[in-house]
Amino acid sequence: MIVAANFKMHKTRKETIEYLKELENVEFTRVKVAVFPPFSALVENDLIGAQNAYPAQNGAYTGEIGLEQLNEFNIKRVLLGHSERRHILNESQEFIAKKFDFYKKEGFEIFYCVGEPLEVRKQGIKAVMEYIKSQFEGIDLEYEKLIIAYEPVWAIGTGVSATTEEIKETHEEIRKLTSAPILYGGSVKLNNISEILDIPNVDGVLVGSASLDVNTFKEMINKAKEKIQ
Numbered sequence: 001m002i003v004a005a006n007f008k009m010h011k012t013r014k015e016t017i018e019y020l021k022e023l024e025n026v027e028f029t030r031v032k033v034a035v036f037p038p039f040s041a042l043v044e045n046d047l048i049g050a051q052n053a054y055p056a057q058n059g060a061y062t063g064e065i066g067l068e069q070l071n072e073f074n075i076k077r078v079l080l081g082h083s084e085r086r087h088i089l090n091e092s093q094e095f096i097a098k099k100f101d102f103y104k105k106e107g108f109e110i111f112y113c114v115g116e117p118l119e120v121r122k123q124g125i126k127a128v129m130e131y132i133k134s135q136f137e138g139i140d141l142e143y144e145k146l147i148i149a150y151e152p153v154w155a156i157g158t159g160v161s162a163t164t165e166e167i168k169e170t171h172e173e174i175r176k177l178t179s180a181p182i183l184y185g186g187s188v189k190l191n192n193i194s195e196i197l198d199i200p201n202v203d204g205v206l207v208g209s210a211s212l213d214v215n216t217f218k219e220m221i222n223k224a225k226e227k228i229q
Helices: 013-023 067-072 083-087 093-105 125-135 164-175 193-197 214-227
Strands: 002-006 032-036 077-080 109-114 146-150 182-185 204-207
Touching (some): 002 214, 093 125, 193 214, 204 214
Parallel strands (some): 002 204
16 A cells, blocks of 8 residues: 655745654554655655656756756655646656656656546546556556556546546556556545545555645555555
8 A cells, every 4th residue: 555745846845854754653554655745855765755857867957856866865766747747847758758767777666647637538438548548658567666646637636536436447447557556646635535545456545735734644644554454
């Protein structure tokens, strides 16, 4: 079971350190916990991952962060393909695949995000999977350190989660393509996490805004622990 927090462009370094101190008091048992803070809040901690990274050791890439900077903090976990990178910052699948390949070769644990916009969801599961398969182009779905996060774009930050049936159906189809853990993300909250984690082929959650409150996130970890047999 995996419970991951994506802070996006929230929290300072000081706030992130305080957050991590709070998590030190939590017994994770068999739950894998990951925290993705902004670049300015990166610290050396086993839970920390980068929200994004450029596929290079270093170089003339203004505003980016590369392997050299991640190595300074002993970070070996990265989040790639998030819909906000795809749709707001216009990252192409070709570029995302290039980043995937680079950090795969460096042995990183890769949280790889896929998900469809509302107009595709309205066309049904066949259209959804065609869209998601296009987001898997150039991606090694058998990479042993791959974790997939299915996040329907229309459910991210909207307060509207996909229905249980939509999650079940989509995760079932993704499972046919890979044996990697599959997380659900998209308005995951304390009041729906248990129901989501009960769905077949859901191996955990990627939490956005609800993770910003450390007490809420700790409760989510506890909810995940309850699901482990």
